[in-house]
Amino acid sequence: MTDVQALALGFLQGFSEWLPISSTAHVAVGLRLFGLSDSAAFGSVFTAVSQLGSVLAALIYFRRDIAAVLAKPGFMGQAVEADQTDRRLLLPIAAGTLPVVICGLLFKDAIEGPLRGMNVIAGSMISFAIILAWVDWRSTKQRTLGSITLIDGIIIGIGQAFSLIPGASRSGTTITAALAAGFERATAARFSFLLSLPAITGAGLYELIRHWEAVMAAGMVRPIVIATVTAFVVGWASIDLLLKFLRRNSMTAFVLYRFVVGGVIIMLVMSGVIAP
Structure with a gap:
């Protein structure tokens, strides 16, 4: 992998991680277009580790929120006055993390194997776009974080578990559930961002430790560092963009984007440009 390829893949990772458009789909297509492997020993590792850059961006962006949730004034250098709303998020986040952890362990082989096929990814991009469009249209969209309950955390956490299907999108499934x-x-x-932090961080560190020797032997440290740093910078901008966008707009743009990308993936596979 060249530095330019690592930069491009890091951009794709950072751009798509927090938007409801599936970073896994974008990175998988990028790897194939560059002629690189998307096997469990490479693609999933590269994706999981480079996600840590996006995670770091979110940790810093939401440092006040995180400090308030943990109820530790001065956490990460910020003076925080944690109110009851902030503190009550901790239990829903903890409960909402369990489904993705359990499903990730139970279905790990399938997630890293047959489910990484481009046909599955394209199908997920389109099918979950339909669900997102319908839910966004039907939702009352009136509740705030102050009303969140443990049951809400579990429901949104189940949504996060569906994001294990490549192409579904972690932010897409959790935002849909919310x-x-x-x-x-x-x-x-x-809440989707805050909920995803424990799972993404854990997955990234797990894959890094698990495949560290293989990464070193393949000379992948430099490309992964480049991709991770790029994902951090672009991920920060992506978070800010989405939060500002959703204050005034619906999910329609992301739904249409998912349809387009899903269709493009199908055409690339059918034309033989990328392997299924």
Whole structure:
């Protein structure tokens, strides 16, 4: 992998991680277009580790929120006055993390194997776009974080478990679940980000430790560092863009984008440009 390829893949990772458009789909297509492997020993590792750049961007962007949730004034250098709303998020986040952890362990082989096929990814891009469009249209979108309950956390956490299907999108499935529960769009996105941090961080560190020797032997440290740093910078901008966008707009743009990308993937596979 060249530095330019790592930069491009890091951009794709950072751009798509927090938007409801599936970073896995974008990175998988990028790897194939560059003629690189998307096997479990490479593609999933590269994706999981480079996600840590996006995670770091979210940790810094939401440092006040995180400090308030943990109820530790001065956390990460910020003086925080944690109110009851902030503190009550901790239990829903913890409960909402369990489904994705359990499903990730149970279905790990399938997720890293047959489910990484481009046909599955394209199908997920389109099918979950339909669900997102319908839920966004039907949702009341009135609830704020102050009304969140443990049950909400579990429901949105189940949505996060569906994101294990490549192409579904972690932010897409969790925002969809939050909208279905009646939360405002921007609120749904904010809780989605906070909920995803433990799972993404854990997955990235697990894959890094698990495949560290293989990464070193393949000379992948430099490309992964480049991709991770790029994902951090672009990921920060992506978070800010989405939160501002959802305060005034619906999910329609992302739904249409998912349809287009899903269709393009199908055409690329059918034309033989990328392997299925």
